[in-house]
Amino acid sequence: MTNILPLVVALPLGAGFLSPLLGKSRRGESMAALLALGIGFANLAISVALFTTTEPLVYWIGFWNAPVGISMAVDGLTRLLLLTTSLVALAALVFSIAYMRRFTATGLYYSLLMLMVAGMNGVIVTGDLFNLYVFLEVASISSYGLVAFGTEHEELEASFKYLILGSIGSLFILLGIGILYNLTGQLNMALVADSLAGRGANRAMTLAAAFFLMGFGLKAALVPFHAWLPDAHPSAPAPISAMLSGVLIKASGVYALARIVFNVMGPSAAHADVLTALGALSMVVGVFLAVGQWDFKRLLGYHSISQMGYIVLAIGVAAQVMSPRGSGDEALAGLLLFGGLFHLFNHAAFKSLLFLSSGSLEQQAGTRMLKELGGMRRRMPVTAFCCRIGALSIAGVPPFNGFFSKLVIVVALALAGKWLLAALAVFVAMMTLVSFLKVQRTVLEGETPERLAGVREAPYPMQSGMLILATVCLLGGPLVVWLRGWLLDPAAASLLTRAAGYAALFSPRGGP
Amino acid sequence: MSSGAIPFALSMVVLLIGLYAIIAKANVVKIIIGILITDYAVNLFLVLLGYRHGGRAPIVTKADLDTSGGVSMGFVNTSVDPVPQALILTSIVIGLAVAAMMVALALRLHDKYGTFDITRIRRLKG
């Protein structure tokens, strides 16, 4: 089992470099698409295969052991993120087959997409801080390229802004890693955790924490580091928007942040307060900005900020509970983490679904401006069905998955005594609903404008891409008890072990 | 401030200069230069972490081996830390990729907008 682990990085990385070599002919581009699709399936298969055991897995690259070697470490959280990523990636790839026909140089598109997947998977599985940074940059740089893929005014502008802000984020992450290295003399996360666990808080560590919170917060598009997201995510081709909003901001933002705060530095009260504040702020500001949008994809982009707020809020309050100043109630922290991670999984599903359906609408109707659409429910039933499922899920309407994760978060916040935050979470859920009611009214319902009378349903690959994710949204709610057992609670448990537990599991002395 | 901290402080000054360029300059090229300066500042910071006053290059020669064939403690105590140097090599390569990307984008932006003035490249807002 351990030996297939490097494949989650190696396969897409290889495919990424192979695709451009296949040539620019139609044949070459179809081959590249096929290759990417194959890798997508293989990726999902590997992620599922990792669930055959619940044991933590460690793979040492090149069989060099610590402290020199670089490790790949798998625990519950890694498994959750890998599964989410590969699921969304597969849906996006299936969708791309038909959607990307209108672009040229699709070989390069698949190449960049594969590099992004490799980078994300690398961030998720790596057990080494500097390696995390490298994979983060691989994913980021390929995403800059993908955002600019349309090479029109908006795409280039968005990509440039994203690039500048993204670079600043990466910069501070690297600085933070440097500080931690200076403190501990280690780069392996388990060893760093082990070394930090012994000492109390100090200025250098605090500074590193601030840099990480800012850097990863920027990657996760938390307010006030969010300004790039509403430009970048809508400008990319729809399947890429789905990947960026669905998984990239989670893998390179929330995942990395949670991993470092919980498992490397150990949750302190100050980290927790900052996370909570960032989460609450993002939640509220994001949703207000989203409500005012009339561009479907931009609206979705702002909702990503808002929904990331939920996740970070839940994780932040969990950190508060677990911090030395908190009550230390493991069950409550576990519930909060379960809610946050469930929402992370759900958001990946429904936001990707919404972006894919926006792409389908844009492709078929020629516009993504809400005011120019209407009555699409009758013209494009499958797309409309999927769009509706996504909209109701993100709005937290039962029986879809979003309802259950928001329910858990609100109840858990109340249990933690955070009444105000619970009320805020509920209010934001409502605002999300309001904004998606507008989307449904203007896009799905009402009269069809004359100009769109001839609009037809999207081709089958696009439909299947959407239906994969719609199924997840539909079943995620009723099957929550089952999902929780094998997927979410183990993921929450790996954050609950804190730094000491992580060190014990994965440091070379304690581990394999 | 001890004398050992001065280089660190200087690298931070370089960093601030870069950030200043990014915030205050409207010209796309100057913003790119700002990013590059911050990049160098961080690389400088990293390599300083491994610096040891009067240290030697972390290259093991025959003379550094002790009787059992391992590296002698004398070498370990005098050589600079090799890890940050390895790190910045990677970091420089990444920086290069980012720089190439930025320049390419800047050229395409100029094609489309006909300007390098970032205050006029703002179709996306609200």
Added chain:
Amino acid sequence: MNAMTIALAIPLAGGLLAYVLSRKAPTLSAVIAFLGSLLAAVFVAQVWSGEANPQLLAPLASGPGWLARFAILDLKAGSLELVFRATRLGNLGAVGTVFFGIMIALYSMTALQSHPERGRFGAFLLWTLFGAFMVFWADNLLVVLLGWEIVTLMLYLLVNTDPEGSRAAEKSYGILGFTDVGLLLAISFLVASGKTRGFSVSQSTVYVGSPGVAIAYFLFLAAALAKAGAWPLHTWLPPVAKSSPAAVSALLPASLDKLLGIYLLARVSLDLFVLAPWMHTVLMIIGAVTILSAVLMAMVQHNLKRLFGFHAVSQVGYMVLGIGTGSAVGVLGGLFHMVNHALYKSGLFLVAGSVERHAGTAELDELGGLRRALPWTFGVALITAFSISGVPPLNGFASKWLVYQGALAVGGFLGPLLFTVAVFGSALTLASFVKVLHSVFWGPERQPAAGSAKPEPLGMLLPMLLIATLCIVLGVWAGPSIGVWIAPALEELGYGLESPLYGLDLERGLWNPLFAVVLLAGGVVLGLLLYSVGGTRRARTVDPFMGGERFGARPPFYSGTHFYVTIQKLPFLGGLLKDGEAGAFDPYRWAGLLGGVVVGALRALHSGLLNLYVSWALLGLAVLVLALVL
């Protein structure tokens, strides 16, 4: 499997089947909806009778049935588990739900025959029943919430079956969704602060002691009132009534939403919470304001369905007022009025559907003289209109009479005031329905603009007649009806009724419907005698003229709507009504305006300037460093 499980499973599965078939075989979906509700009725009846025969419900009580106790989510302080319990109050709601489900499914098979979305309508109807059963039977607050939100969603989807309904649907979901999430907040608060026993409904009693609990109660109250359509959260209802098919209005805003809203109001106010006295006063005042404000708005309406929508709001006031009194007779009146209102109001909406089908419009100004074309509809309209206006001996009078008694029993200054408002509201209702009856059915017949111009088919007539009959039965035999349907629920809520007539024989007055019917019939007979004897037949008829000038061959047409133009010209009230029509008292509109300001300010900040964005990020970093160091 027991009766309750099956009753829940049938609409769920049937809805799924109907939804799958809705595109390919919409007629089949409609039939499935009808058969599904009929089948569900069998099991609901079993649950009801299981009340008398506990053997039927044994698996539920002891808990081995798989659906009886099935934890979905463990939430530390309790869990979201599917646990259901038949209560008398809940059974009353469930019986009403399934009855109206059958009626509307039957009606819509014909009424929506040519509607492109009748298949979806069938599916959503069944799912509505499913959600309502969950609310009525669940013994877990979160399951109640789940069912509650499913019904809200179904209302949204049902209203959206009409392309014109999308705006009304959005507004309804906007208001109802807001109160739905408020419910979630209230539940979380109660459970987290240990005021309830986990999420259990039956084992919890909450004493209103702290402001937090009071807020939680008001959140529950808001959800109940919004669903039922009481002031000030009623503003979604009239637009929905106007722009959705009549069958939808008859199903949700007219009947099921009332059953659900008042059920929750009663459950929460009389069972779950132990209220402070001032809360009762608040409830009664809300009731009184609802009665008066909505009926005044109804008087100036020009659209039949929108007018009915305002009455659907106004009548909720009586229920809230009755339950707010907290006295046995008031609560009895409130619950009885809930049932009666569901009957006559859905009957009225069915009438509106029939009129609209015939004439192609529901605008009062364009209707007239339909008594000849639609005699049966006219009959049903008469009965239901008199019933809603509280004309004895119909059911609307019986329940209003109880509410009046409850209001008087409050005593002090407030009691007589509430009584006056209630009676006045009833009089205005009658006035408004005189206008409706005149505009639609009396006067010279007008040429229908569009529509089928055919008499009502049997499929539509049958449910209308059945409902009208029930309006009479529940009025004339009010005592026995209360004994069978309402009294058990009342006893369960802890109110004993001494009188065998179930409260109709009270110290402040006596109402014997049967005796009254005899007197009324005598009066009518006397009137007819006078009419035939008094020589009125020999009245002289002339062509209409004005100022000596004769009109042409066709007599002029006066729409009944003109009767009430005067109201709009009254000095103070006229202004209020005008503002009301413009949405000046609509919380939805004000929230939208306020939100718009915040949104505008935030959007202006995102000016697209990269330097600005970078400086936010760096400022954020500076704040982070400060926050962490300090």
